[in-house]
Structures are given as structure tokens and as C-alpha cells.
Amino acid sequence: MIWEKNPVLLLVLATGAILVGTIITMVLPFAWVNTEADSIASVKPYTPLELAGRDVYIREGCNNCHTQTVRPLVADVLRYGDYSKSGEFVYDRPHLWGSRRSGPDLARVGGKYPDEWHYQHMQDPAGFVPGSNMPAYAFLSNNSIDPEYTRKKMEVLNFPYTDVQITGLTGKTEMDAIIAYMQKLGSDIPWREAVAAEIVGELVNPYAGVDHATMEAWEHLYEENCAACHGEHFEGDIGPELDGASLEENDLFEIIYNGVPESGMPPYSSLGADKVWKIVNFVKYYNIGEDHQ
Amino acid sequence: MDKTEYNYAIVRSFVNWSILWGVVAVLVGVLIAFQLVMPELNFAPFLTYGRLRPLHTNAGIFGWAIGSFFALFYYMVQRLCRRPLWSDGLAKFQLWFFNATIIAAAVTLLLGYSTSKEYHELEWPIDIMVVILWVIFSINITMTIVKRREEPMYISLWYMLATLVGVAVLYLVNAAEVPVSLFKSYSAFAGTNDANVQWWFGHNAVAMVLTTPPLAVFYYFLPKSTGVPIYSHRLSIIAFWSLIFMYLWTGAHHLLWTPVPDWIQTLAMAFSVMLIAPSWGSVFNGYLSMKGQWHQMRDNYLVKFLILGITFYGLQTLQGPSQAVRSFSAFIHYTEWIPGHVHMGAMGWVSLVLFAAIYYLVPKIHGRQLYSIGLANLHFWLALIGQLINSVSMWIAGLLQASMWHSLNPDGSLTYTFMETQVEIYPYWWIRAISGVIYLAGMLVFIYNLYMTVQKGETVPAAAAQTA
Numbered sequence: 001m002i003w004e005k006n007p008v009l010l011l012v013l014a015t016g017a018i019l020v021g022t023i024i025t026m027v028l029p030f031a032w033v034n035t036e037a038d039s040i041a042s043v044k045p046y047t048p049l050e051l052a053g054r055d056v057y058i059r060e061g062c063n064n065c066h067t068q069t070v071r072p073l074v075a076d077v078l079r080y081g082d083y084s085k086s087g088e089f090v091y092d093r094p095h096l097w098g099s100r101r102s103g104p105d106l107a108r109v110g111g112k113y114p115d116e117w118h119y120q121h122m123q124d125p126a127g128f129v130p131g132s133n134m135p136a137y138a139f140l141s142n143n144s145i146d147p148e149y150t151r152k153k154m155e156v157l158n159f160p161y162t163d164v165q166i167t168g169l170t171g172k173t174e175m176d177a178i179i180a181y182m183q184k185l186g187s188d189i190p191w192r193e194a195v196a197a198e199i200v201g202e203l204v205n206p207y208a209g210v211d212h213a214t215m216e217a218w219e220h221l222y223e224e225n226c227a228a229c230h231g232e233h234f235e236g237d238i239g240p241e242l243d244g245a246s247l248e249e250n251d252l253f254e255i256i257y258n259g260v261p262e263s264g265m266p267p268y269s270s271l272g273a274d275k276v277w278k279i280v281n282f283v284k285y286y287n288i289g290e291d292h293q
Numbered sequence: 294m295d296k297t298e299y300n301y302a303i304v305r306s307f308v309n310w311s312i313l314w315g316v317v318a319v320l321v322g323v324l325i326a327f328q329l330v331m332p333e334l335n336f337a338p339f340l341t342y343g344r345l346r347p348l349h350t351n352a353g354i355f356g357w358a359i360g361s362f363f364a365l366f367y368y369m370v371q372r373l374c375r376r377p378l379w380s381d382g383l384a385k386f387q388l389w390f391f392n393a394t395i396i397a398a399a400v401t402l403l404l405g406y407s408t409s410k411e412y413h414e415l416e417w418p419i420d421i422m423v424v425i426l427w428v429i430f431s432i433n434i435t436m437t438i439v440k441r442r443e444e445p446m447y448i449s450l451w452y453m454l455a456t457l458v459g460v461a462v463l464y465l466v467n468a469a470e471v472p473v474s475l476f477k478s479y480s481a482f483a484g485t486n487d488a489n490v491q492w493w494f495g496h497n498a499v500a501m502v503l504t505t506p507p508l509a510v511f512y513y514f515l516p517k518s519t520g521v522p523i524y525s526h527r528l529s530i531i532a533f534w535s536l537i538f539m540y541l542w543t544g545a546h547h548l549l550w551t552p553v554p555d556w557i558q559t560l561a562m563a564f565s566v567m568l569i570a571p572s573w574g575s576v577f578n579g580y581l582s583m584k585g586q587w588h589q590m591r592d593n594y595l596v597k598f599l600i601l602g603i604t605f606y607g608l609q610t611l612q613g614p615s616q617a618v619r620s621f622s623a624f625i626h627y628t629e630w631i632p633g634h635v636h637m638g639a640m641g642w643v644s645l646v647l648f649a650a651i652y653y654l655v656p657k658i659h660g661r662q663l664y665s666i667g668l669a670n671l672h673f674w675l676a677l678i679g680q681l682i683n684s685v686s687m688w689i690a691g692l693l694q695a696s697m698w699h700s701l702n703p704d705g706s707l708t709y710t711f712m713e714t715q716v717e718i719y720p721y722w723w724i725r726a727i728s729g730v731i732y733l734a735g736m737l738v739f740i741y742n743l744y745m746t747v748q749k750g751e752t753v754p755a756a757a758a759q760t761a
Contacts, residue, residue, distance in 0.1 A: 001530070004445050004446050004451075005444055005445055005446065007435065007438045007439055007446060007450075007454060008439070010446070010451060010454050011435070011454055011457075011458055014451075014454060014455040014458055014459075014537055015458050015462070017534060017537050017538040018455075018458065018459055018462060018537060018538075018541050019462075019541075020538065020541070021538065021539070021540070021541030021542035021543075021564070022462065022493065022541045024542070024560070025489075025493065025541070025542050025544065025545060025557055025560055025561065026466075026489060026490060026493040026541075026544070029486065029489055029553070029554060029557055030486055032554045033484075033485045033486045033489070033553075033554065034483060034484060034485065034486055038485075038552075055477070058407060058408075058409040059405035059406075059407060060338075060341065060343045060344065060405065061341075061342070061343025061344050061346060061347060061405075061407060061409070062343055063409050064342065064343050064346045064347070065342065065343070067627055069551045069552070071550035071551065071623070072550060073550065073623055073699075074699075074701070075698055075699040075700075075701065075707065078701075078705075078706070078707050079698070079707055079711065084551070084552055085552055086484065086485045086552035086553075088484075088552075089483070089484025089485055089488075089552070090483055090484050091483065091484070092483055092484045092487065093479040093480040093481075093482070093483050093484075093487065094408060094409055094410055094479070094480035094482075094487050094491070095480075095483075095484050095485070095487040095488040095491070096409060097488050097548075097551060098627075099411060099547065099627070099631070100627055100628075100629075100631060100632070101627040101628070102329065102629075104711045105627075125332075126332045126333075129712060130712070131712050131715060131716045132332075132712065132715070133328075133329055133330065133332045133715070133719075134332065135328070135332055135335035135337060135341045135342055135343070136332075136335070136337065137337065138337075139337050139338055149474070152473060152474075153473050153477075153479075156471055156473050156479060157479055224710060224712055224713075225710070269706070270706060270707050271706060271707070271710065272702045272704055272705075272706025272707065272708075273704055273706065274702065274704070274706075275706075
């Protein structure tokens with residue numbers, strides 16, 4: 001055939017073949033995406049501190065293990081929160097959706113934990129969360145943010161900022177920045193209120209009168225979900241000390257199940273009522289009648 | 294008799310360097326595989342998983358794969374055009390500029406200069422180096438073809454030309470970024486648009502770097518190794534044009550269930566399934582070329598590498614489309630299944646074909662016999678076993694992970710917390726790390742064999758070497 005003898009013709013034809021799919025699936029979508037139709041008014045650009053944090057996230061390659069898109073699938077929404085909307089990402093240059101969850105998705109991590117949780121976690125994740133394989137990022141606390149460089153970044157991205165925000169960066173570390181960024185993630189839309197679980201009917205402790213040996217098997221639930229903030233022996237740290245005697249079963253259930261957003265206590269409804277009840281019983285009764293160090 | 298003086302020196306140099314970068318890719322791969330189970334192996338700030346993983350993929354794709362393609366394209370283009378390279382000087386410059394680029398890439402990635410875009414992490418100054426590299430390579434290959442002494446262009450040349458233009462278009466568009474400083478830039482595209490452009494690039498890098506070049510290599514080296522021609526020329530034509538037409542529609546299968554508009558996802562899914570046809574066109578062409586020659590699987594080690602290579606291509610192009618279907622993607626995406634898939638392509642298909650081509654070519658351009666066929670066979674088995682353990686362990690891990698992630702209690706709550714699913718994967722990550730060690734051992738056998746070939750292989754008369 002003629003193109004088999006004419007390299008220039010082959011190049012032209014190959015370019016044409018490549019461009020058809022390219023134009024339809026890559027160029028054309030610009031007419032659909034980041035338009036009026038998918039914009040969300042409450043979504044705001046990053047502040048200077050958040051942007052500096054986002055750049056630390058990019059530099060450290062966090063996206064190699066953490067995704068930032070919650071899919072409209074039952075398990076995804078239960079585990080991470082409301083599914084992601086296109087309008088939430090209009091200020092993301094580049095996007096950081098990722099491709100693999102060797103760690104959990106972070107699209108909705110903003111507001112899930114108090115800042116102090118993140119500081120302790122980033123310092124030594126494997127020591128903080130039993131079984132975690134995340135590397136330690138303690139060194140971020142030693143690196144300071146450059147206010148003027150950050151101003152330049154804000155200018156390039158055309159994000160609004162105030163001089164106070166820029167001067168406020170003096171003395172801030174990369175650790176402060178990345179945590180500010182974590183807290184911003186996914187929190188521009190009021191999804192937490194929308195998905196908060198509602199407890200209906202009367203609460204009845206299904207494990208009333210459970211014996212000590214049974215509760216021992218539930219210790220891992222406390223260790224994995226609660227110990228980081230409330231201490232291994234209920235002594236408290238980021239969260240308050242847990243005094244089983246002074247807390248009512250049903251109140252405890254509600255606090256754990258729904259969380260206390262104002263105080264930084266995350267909701268644990270995704271564990272399911274059964275596991276939450278086990279934790280309630282463990283917290284309330286485990287150290288009664290025993291010397292618990 | 295053909296008296297053309299081919300430039301084999303440049304082929305030799307590119308082969309040597311690409312193998313070096315290949316070893317770096319595998320070594321870093323082994324290290325990060327162990328980091329996943331032993332987090333204390335992360336040495337912050339430079340040697341953490343997050344910085345090393347892009348080094349692993351870049352060394353593999355740009356150092357080992359593209360480096361080898363430079364070597365093999367320069368070899369094939371001279372032979373198929375029956376003339377020396379258009380410019381030896383340009384090729385020599387390209388060799389040193391290539392190594393400078395790879396070194397710059399490695400250093401900057403470890404320093405944390407990254408765009409975060411997968412397989413396109415390199416920051417803008419190195420992007421420019423890559424573009425220069427590709428332009429001079431393209432000019433040299435194209436001009437050699439334009440001034441060829443053999444009128445019809447063989448199949449491999451079509452794939453080579455398509456590769457040149459494909460990579461250029463993909464890389465330039467996805468590299469669009471606004472610099473802030475020497476090693477920091479922001480993408481020209483935002484959010485969902487950025488994701489869609491990125492995966493149009495990401496998936497077609499698989500097309501234009503990890504499919505069309507190894508096919509060019511396969512179509513040349515299979516007949517060379519077996520001594521019989523490709524089964525069907527017409528099938529080659531259909532497979533070629535349909536492959537390069539359909540591939541570009543499929544990028545968004547990496548973005549199923551994300552905010553990317555549904556119609557783009559659906560097109561990507563449909564074209565991914567359609568891609569089975571052109572992919573298997575080449576697989577069948579390879580298999581049918583073996584008609585009456587299957588005994589060579591026993592007595593020709595090159596054929597073993599090539600046929601297993603094309604078999605993994607066939608499996609890859611069935612598994613890939615299945616993953617591109619929405620329902621299966623919902624289950625398997627973001628799990629360890631995906632690295633299992635990728636490594637079947639990288640360690641199975643691409644690398645096995647490259648090994649075969651290099652085993653064929655190194656003795657030839659040094660005018661010697663291969664030092665040891667026994668060691669080549671040992672390498673074959675180490676590579677095959679390493680790759681299979683890698684992929685199979687990750688497929689099992691991915692299925693396990695997916696089942697646990699999606700598992701619900703009767704009351705509708707999640708059965709497992711993230712950490713409960715994570716600790717179940719550790720044994721498989723251990724197995725995968727060990728598979729990397731096996732593959733690395735194979736690479737070392739490969740290098741030893743080539744070294745001994747050059748040093749001690751039996752010499753072949755120069756005339757025979759030139760025309761064989």
C-alpha cells in the first residue's frame with residue numbers, strides 16, 4: 001500500500017488516527033468540566049498555609065499511597081464520607097486523586113481528627129496507629145515555611161490572600177502547613193451534617209452484664225480506634241481521660257457513634273452499632289473490679 | 294553482499310546504559326517493596342517510599358524501556374533501511390544527553406522535585422530535556438527512514454514512526470505547566486480536567502512506550518530468531534491501524550466512578566474492550582508465525598523469551614479491558630491487584646521481549662557467540678518465576694483487600710476498619726518483595742552472561758556477523 005512506501009504519509013495518517021480519540025475524550029471534555037454547571041459556591045481556594053502544606057504533600061509523594069476521591073459506592077461513602085464532586089477540585093493544580101490506596105483515602109479527612117492527632121500521627125505513624133506501615137515525617141517540624149516564596153505561589157495561582165496571612169507564615173513549619181492542608185481537605189461542603197447518622201428508637205446495651213474474659217477480646221477495638229487519643233489505660237492524652245463510672249452507657253454510645261464535632265471527637269458510626277457497643281462496655285466496665293495500671 | 298557500514302557502537306552504548314538503569318529500577322523496586330512491610334526502612338527525607346516510588350517507575354520506563362528502545366530502534370532502523378544512521382553525531386549526543394537526563398531525573402526526584410503526576414513526575418526543566426531528547430531521536434530515525442535503500446517499510450518501522458509522534462503529542466500536552474521557580478510548577482489544568490488529561494497521558498504512555506515499541510521489537514526479532522516470516526502481513530496492517538486509533542480513547546478507564554463526566558468513562562470502557570481485537574491481532578500473528586516451528590520453544594532460548602513475552606501481552610490485554618469495566622473497576626480499583634497487572638506487563642511482556650532482543654543483538658554486534666545458553670535459560674526461569682510470584686501474589690492481595698473493603702455487616706455498617714484490611718495484606722507484600730529479589734537475581738545472571746560474551750565468547754567471522 002502507498003503509505004507503506006511513504007514515511008511522511010504514514011506519519012500524517014498516524015497523527016490523524018491518534019488525534020481523533022484525543023480530541024473527543026481529552027479536548028472536548030473541557031466544555032463540560034469546571035464550568036458553571038459543576039461549580040460549588042462554598043468551595044474556596046487554598047490559604048497560603050494550606051497551599052504550602054499541599055506542596056509538602058506533593059513533594060513527599062503522599063499521592064503514591066493515598067487517594068483523594070471518594071466514589072459513589074456504598075463502602076466508599078461509609079468508610080470515607082460523601083462522594084467527591086467535580087466542583088470541589090477547581091483549585092487543584094495538579095489534581096491529587098491518586099491511583100492506589102496503600103493508605104486510606106484522604107478526600108474527606110478534613111475535620112475528622114483534631115490537629116493534635118495529626119501532629120502525633122505524622123511524628124511516628126507506626127507507633128501511633130498499631131500495624132500502620134506509613135513512614136515517619138517528624139522532620140517536617142524542622143523545616144520552616146518561606147513566606148515570600150509562598151506569596152509568589154499564591155500570585156502564580158491567582159489565589160486571594162492578605163499580607164497578614166503571609167506575615168503569619170513566619171515561624172510556621174512544614175508540619176503546621178501539611179496539617180492545615182489535611183484539615184481543609186473535603187471540608188468546603190457541609191457534608192458531615194448531611195450524613196450524620198441518626199439514632200432512632202431506644203438504646204439497649206446488648207452486652208449488659210458481660211463478663212471480664214469476653215471483654216478482653218474487645219481490647220483490640222479500643223486499641224485500634226480509641227487508644228491514640230484516650231491513652232492505653234483510659235488516662236487521656238489528646239482526648240480526655242475516660243472515667244467509666246461517671247458515664248452512662250447510652251450517652252457513651254451516642255458520643256462514640258455520632259462523635260462530638262465541636263470537641264474533635266470523630267463519629268465512629270462506620271464501625272457499626274455492634275462494635276460501638278463492645279467499645280462502650282469495654283470503656284465502662286473493663287477496669288472495674290480490677291487493678292488496672 | 295551487503296557492504297553497508299552500520300553504526301553498532303551507538304547500539305552497544307545504549308544497551309549498556311539501559312541495562313544499568315534497568316538494574317536501578319529493579320533495585321529500587323525491591324527496596325520500596327520491603328518498605329511497605331518494614332516502615333523503618335524509610336530514611337527521611339530522601340529515601341522514603343513517596344519519593345522512591347516515582348524513581349522506580351521513571352528508571353523502569355525512561356531508563357530501562359526507552360533506553361533499550363533507543364538501542365533497538367537504532368539497530369532495526371539501519372537494518373531495515375539498509376543504510377547507516379542519518380547522523381552518528383546526533384546519536385552520540387543523544388546518548389550522553391539521555392544519561393544526563395536520567396541522572397537529573399533521579400537526583401531531582403530524590404530531592405522531592407515532583408509534579409505528582411504519575412509517570413510524568415519530572416519538573417519542567419527536565420521536561421525540556423526529555424523533549425530535546427525526543428526531538429533529536431525522532432529526527433534521526435525519521436531521516437534514516439526517509440533516505441532508506443529498501444523501498445517498502447517493514448511492520449516494525451510503522452510502529453516506530455507511530456511511537457515517535459504519539460509520545461511527542463502526549464508528553465507535550467501533559468507537560469503544560471506554569472513555573473514558579475526552577476524546580477516548581479503548577480499544572481496548566483485544574484482538578485477534573487487535570488485528572489482527565491493526566492490519564493489520557495498515563496494510559497497512552499502505556500500505548501506509545503510500553504506497547505508500540507515492544508511490538509516493533511517483537512515483529513523484527515521473532516522472525517529473526519525463528520528464521521521464518523510473520524504469518525500475515527494483512528493482519529499486521531489491521532492490528533496496527535486499529536491499535537493506534539483505539540488506544541487514545543481509553544484513558545478515563547483509570548477514572549471510573551470519579552467526577553469525570555460519565556460519557557467519557559463510558560467511551561473509555563467501550564474502547565478498552567474493543568482494544569482486545571487489535572492486541573490479539575498481534576498475539577495471533579505471533580503464534581501463527583510459529584506454525585511448524587513450535588519445536589523451537591525447546592531448542593531456541595530466544596523463542597522462549599519472545600513467545601512468553603507475547604503471551605503475557607495477550608493476558609495483559611485481556612485483564613486490562615476487564616479492569617476497565619465499571620463493575621469490576623468498582624471492586625478492584627485502588628487495590629494491590631493493579632500493581633499485579635502492571636508488573637505482568639512490565640516484567641513479563643516488555644522485559645522478556647527486551648531480554649530476547651538484547652540476547653540476539655549483543656553477540657551479533659560484538660561478533661561473538663553467546664557465552665552460555667544455559668545461563669540464558671536460568672535467567673529465563675528466574676525472570677518468569679519472579680514475575681509470576683509478583684503478579685499472582687498481588688492479584689490475591691487485591692481480591693482480599695477489595696472483598697474486605699466492600700464487606701458490610703447485616704446492619705449495613707462496614708465489617709472491617711481500614712487497618713484491619715491493611716494488616717491482612719502484609720504477608721503478600723512480603724512475598725512480592727521476595728519475588729523482586731528473584732527477578733533481580735535473574736538480571737544479574739543476564740548481565741554476567743553478556744559480560745562474559747563480550748569478554749570470552751567465541752568469535753564469529755566479521756562478514757558473517759555483518760550480514761546475518
